Amino acid sequence: MSQNIRVLITAATLSATVLSSNAIASDRADWPQNFTVGTASQGGTYFAYGSGWANYMSENLGISGGAEITGGPVQNMALVHTGDLGFGLTTMGPASEALEGKSPLAPGMKLDNVCAMFPMYQTPFSVTVLTNSGITRIADIPEGARIGFGPAGSTSDTYFPRMMDALGVQYERRNGSWADLGGQLQDGLIDVVAFAAGIPIPAVSQLEVQSDIRIIEFNEDEVTRITAEFPVAPFTIPANTYSSLNADSQAVSMWNFAVAGCDMPEELVYEMTRLTLENNDKMVSIHKAATTSVAENYVHNTVIPWHPGAARWFNENGYTIDVSQIK
Structure with a gap:
């Protein structure tokens, strides 16, 4: 290859690189x-x-x-x-x-x-309790139970209380981060955590390592009532999501x-x-x-x-x- 051709190829390559760099810079000119x-x-x-x-x-x-x-x-x-x-x-x-x-x-x-x-x-909506609470279904949640609904203004805090109201559950409302509510459940400061988050929820995974917990599912009638009234759809939490589940758990969810x-x-x-x-x-x-x-x-x-x-x-x-x- 002659020196002149090498020079031309080098010049063309440099020109293309400059043009490409300028194009990228132009595309990103308004980026934060x-x-x-x-x-x-x-x-x-x-x-x-x-x-x-x-x-x-x-x-x-x-x-x-x-x-x-x-x-x-x-x-x-x-x-x-x-x-x-x-x-x-x-x-x-x-x-x-x-x-x-x-x-x-x-x-x-x-x-x-x-x-x-x-x-x-x-986002599945699911209920978690300590195994020794004796609660095995939503209807078992006693009147005045202290329920943690997550951070104030969260999806869970916005919709789960309404769902509980629709199902006739009477409760005391508590708010906090999921990690804090998990700790409060362990310490007996609250009775139920009503989780709404993508699975596996880190706080639930941590909780079941430290305590014996039970994840409560919605029965068919409850799913029918909730999906008719709220912008949610039926959802199944696979049994392999948590070690605390022995079988798939029925829930409702929101995208x-x-x-x-x-x-x-x-x-x-x-x-x-x-x-x-x-x-x-x-x-x-x-x-x-x-x-x-x-x-x-x-x-x-x-x-x-x-x-x-x-x-x-x-x-x-x-x-x-x-x-x-x-x-």
């Missing part, structure tokens, strides 16, 4: 220097999933990212809407109420600067989605969606609940408008999101 995702309390699935996801995004996108402990889905909708957080995790029930202006944190205000990114998993502020850069959200949905093995290594963090489950979002960046990834990969569904 860092980002934060709103999760929930420690000891719950949101915090484990959100923290791991933020680290994964940060490592692959070259920007600093982390998770923030919050009150959960209700507060996350508000924080993302106001721009205090760029990203958050939420469930369909609280999301629907927030978009309609029915959030308990901002009554009358439509929290609509929130857009969907990708499906996460279903979770990751969300972003609608004004977050399209290219950033596109890349985050791509990394999440094209690398499910990595997501499952973060938390087992991510086995359902797959593109096909996008159909379970019937409430939140899609972010343009996320919608672009879905439409490029054989899934249809109509323009009317994009913010």
